[in-house]
Amino acid sequence: MILQQIRHEVKMSLRNGEQVLVSIIIPVLFLIFFSSVDVLPLPEGVSDSIDFLAPGILALAVMSSAMVSLGIGTGFERQYLVLKRLGATPLGRPRWVGAKIAMICCLLAIQISVLVIVALLLGWSPQSNYLTALIAILLGASAFGGLGLLMAGTLKGTVTLAAANGLYLVLLLIGGMIVPFAEMPSALATIGEYTPAGALSTTLNAALRTGATSSSSAWVALVIWAIATPVLAARFFRWE
Amino acid sequence: MTSEAAVDVRDLTIRYGDRIAVNGISFTAPAGAITAILGPNGAGKTSTVEVAEGFRRPTSGSVRVLGLDPLADHAELVKKIGVMLQAGGIANQSRVAETIELFASYYDNPLEVDDVLAMVGLQDFRRATYRSLSGGEQQRLSLALALVGQPELAFLDEPTAGVDPIGRQKIRAVIRGVKERGASVVLTTHDLDDVEKLADHVVILSGGQIVAAGTPQELMQSDQENDFRFRAAAGLALAELQTVLNASVREEQPGDYVVETQGTPAVIAALTQWLAERDLPLADLRVGRKNLNDVFLQVTQETANESANESVTTRRGRRRR
Numbered sequence: 001m002i003l004q005q006i007r008h009e010v011k012m013s014l015r016n017g018e019q020v021l022v023s024i025i026i027p028v029l030f031l032i033f034f035s036s037v038d039v040l041p042l043p044e045g046v047s048d049s050i051d052f053l054a055p056g057i058l059a060l061a062v063m064s065s066a067m068v069s070l071g072i073g074t075g076f077e078r079q080y081l082v083l084k085r086l087g088a089t090p091l092g093r094p095r096w097v098g099a100k101i102a103m104i105c106c107l108l109a110i111q112i113s114v115l116v117i118v119a120l121l122l123g124w125s126p127q128s129n130y131l132t133a134l135i136a137i138l139l140g141a142s143a144f145g146g147l148g149l150l151m152a153g154t155l156k157g158t159v160t161l162a163a164a165n166g167l168y169l170v171l172l173l174i175g176g177m178i179v180p181f182a183e184m185p186s187a188l189a190t191i192g193e194y195t196p197a198g199a200l201s202t203t204l205n206a207a208l209r210t211g212a213t214s215s216s217s218a219w220v221a222l223v224i225w226a227i228a229t230p231v232l233a234a235r236f237f238r239w240e
Numbered sequence: 241m242t243s244e245a246a247v248d249v250r251d252l253t254i255r256y257g258d259r260i261a262v263n264g265i266s267f268t269a270p271a272g273a274i275t276a277i278l279g280p281n282g283a284g285k286t287s288t289v290e291v292a293e294g295f296r297r298p299t300s301g302s303v304r305v306l307g308l309d310p311l312a313d314h315a316e317l318v319k320k321i322g323v324m325l326q327a328g329g330i331a332n333q334s335r336v337a338e339t340i341e342l343f344a345s346y347y348d349n350p351l352e353v354d355d356v357l358a359m360v361g362l363q364d365f366r367r368a369t370y371r372s373l374s375g376g377e378q379q380r381l382s383l384a385l386a387l388v389g390q391p392e393l394a395f396l397d398e399p400t401a402g403v404d405p406i407g408r409q410k411i412r413a414v415i416r417g418v419k420e421r422g423a424s425v426v427l428t429t430h431d432l433d434d435v436e437k438l439a440d441h442v443v444i445l446s447g448g449q450i451v452a453a454g455t456p457q458e459l460m461q462s463d464q465e466n467d468f469r470f471r472a473a474a475g476l477a478l479a480e481l482q483t484v485l486n487a488s489v490r491e492e493q494p495g496d497y498v499v500e501t502q503g504t505p506a507v508i509a510a511l512t513q514w515l516a517e518r519d520l521p522l523a524d525l526r527v528g529r530k531n532l533n534d535v536f537l538q539v540t541q542e543t544a545n546e547s548a549n550e551s552v553t554t555r556r557g558r559r560r561r
Contacts, residue, residue, distance in 0.1 A: 082328070089343065
């Protein structure tokens, strides 16, 4: 039952053109464009833009699938009473949540595979702190997934669509994924660093660019977001 | 609860804040039968059924479904019931066959997907997405999902709403098939034609209370043997007709007439002659028997009038104070 549900969830995600666009195509286009066109400032000590961009775009991909795709998809499922109907079947809500988590993991695996291949083709040479990067990605997925479900479970489908896309844009700009924090006004940089996007891009950049573990403040922020948003989603999610 | 009851509702009250949606109702939906719950909008039908499905907690009273508590025994209950919502419940991009296959995977002993497709007449729409189906086809897919697990009890909310006459016939045949298989059906509907053609037992709600219950035959049996009903063009000259028939005649709804006298052959002959002289066709002459529409309008309007009178009395009382 659960495997069939996971297969269905993945199929539905990949069939949805908007989700594929935001989860895979836009991150790939950003990676290719900004690594090829010299329009963005780079952090100090970085000579090749792909070394800074690749970790940031991986963070962006996590945000795209875990927050935007999951949030919008679930928001419309709730609006169209899909969740209500599933509540009256033996699937049950815990299995449904499990299937959603598995679907996000599958999507992330596809996204990361595609992005890493494209980045390597563009000359990326990552440091080998992969385990730290994987932990950061999973924490980021939890934080963004919680945010997506919080919006989906409390707002109308159309409002979730607007809110998730708006938040995506804001976090893309201030989350240090494409524009380094050092290039932002200090107040904005401080706010950006403590957003889930900022915490994830900082930890991924440290793990994959310098091979180091980033500052504890970024990890603390990421862990707090990873716990707080799913807890809030579980508390406030309304099934219909 | 007796073993014959698929749904047993006792003193059920459901409140939303200060508003009472359902006010202390009790009824039983017999096992192996089709029970229709009727009522105008806001009568409390959906709230009652949602409590039975385990979607909603009652304010007071109890509901047992197949002998189980819908909330405490929810995990056990959902294996035995099928639910068709009035609308939606299926993702737009889902394809017909894959959705039925997915729902089949939830149950221990599901029907074959091909059999379900044939049962609801969607075998030519296997790969069609839900979004691309017509309203009637969407209803049939929704019905298929409620029935694929071979439920002991199916809750069907407005199964023929927005469906063309041929689609209605198909849906009614499927529902009859569920009953023939020995399962029970609870039907929530506005379609009185569905009820007359399908239901074994009817519960009519109005203002959160049961205003009539019984078999369709019991409800349609006229309690007044001294009247008969007919349909004709709206706006007949009632004063003239009353003189001819020597009886009081009233137009209950446009084109629906009640003559307050026994429908003797002489009276009927006088009526048909009077209509024939004016070249007006006579339709649906009923002596000693109402149709379900008459019953529904009568009992729900009586309740509405009582509520209005109570409201006026209350307002007058407040003014005096």
